[in-house]
Amino acid sequence: DAGITQSPRYKITETGRQVTLMCHQTWSHSYMFWYRQDLGHGLRLIYYSAAADITDKGEVPDGYVVSRSKTENFPLTLESATRSQTSVYFCASKPFLENLYNEQFFGPGTRLTVL
Amino acid sequence: AQTVTQSQPEMSVQEAETVTLSCTYDTSESDYYLFWYKQPPSRQMILVIRQEAYKQQNATENRFSVNFQKAAKSFSLKISDSQLGDAAMYFCAYRSPINNDMRFGAGTRLTVKP
Numbered sequence: 001d002a003g004i005t006q007s008p009r010y011k012i013t014e015t016g017r018q019v020t021l022m023c024h025q026t027w028s029h030s031y032m033f034w035y036r037q038d039l040g041h042g043l044r045l046i047y048y049s050a051a052a053d054i055t056d057k058g059e060v061p062d063g064y065v066v067s068r069s070k071t072e073n074f075p076l077t078l079e080s081a082t083r084s085q086t087s088v089y090f091c092a093s094k095p096f097l098e099n100l101y102n103e104q105f106f107g108p109g110t111r112l113t114v115l
Numbered sequence: 116a117q118t119v120t121q122s123q124p125e126m127s128v129q130e131a132e133t134v135t136l137s138c139t140y141d142t143s144e145s146d147y148y149l150f151w152y153k154q155p156p157s158r159q160m161i162l163v164i165r166q167e168a169y170k171q172q173n174a175t176e177n178r179f180s181v182n183f184q185k186a187a188k189s190f191s192l193k194i195s196d197s198q199l200g201d202a203a204m205y206f207c208a209y210r211s212p213i214n215n216d217m218r219f220g221a222g223t224r225l226t227v228k229p
Binding site: 031033044050058059088094103106108109 | 116119121150157158159160162165206208215216217218219220221222
């Protein structure tokens with residue numbers, strides 16, 4: 001399907017387990033982003049990537065790892081999940097050539113619960 | 116770092132009436148981008164309207180318009196002729212032209228009463 005997809009849509013895991021959230025986009029956008037959404041905080045940037053093999057930290061990167069070996073995929077890994085990482089995670093993408101308004105396109109989100 | 120504040124956690128409006136959602140931000144940059152996103156219960160983030168700081172003219176998209184006050188660092192969203200489908204969380208966002216860090220406000224939950 002065209003667009004940006006995330007999998008799984010829902011995930012329940014236990015404290016200390018490793019979890020990987022997947023993000024895939026079909027637009028060949030250069031930029032990809034991971035956000036988490038928590039009540040009272042809106043969306044906060046975890047990591048972003050400007051191109052394959054180029055990643056950078058956002059506002060709340062601790063406890064997360066990202067990789068980007070292919071332009072279309074941008075997985076987010078929680079190496080040892082904690083309860084504070086219970087959240088809704090959004091992936092987004094944006095083309096390299098700046099459109100006039102720098103719009104980011106969002107995936108449908110993944111609800112992660114850490115017990 | 117830039118911060119975005121939405122001071123109204125919840126708002127309510129009668130169908131067909133007008134409602135204004137508030138947003139203020141803090142920045143030292145002279146040029147930047149501002150956005151309003153809508154998030155319905157489906158959780159999908161939908162861009163509603165956007166504004167470039169150097170443009171003095173307020174952006175308008177059908178029933179949605181903004182009141183951009185650069186000196187006051189204010190970016191409010193006005194929804195005219197409110198419809199039941201407008202019920203959602205609304206997020207104000209700021210993006211610097213320098214980096215890719217988009218900062219969001221905490222959101223305003225809008226209820227539309229029939």
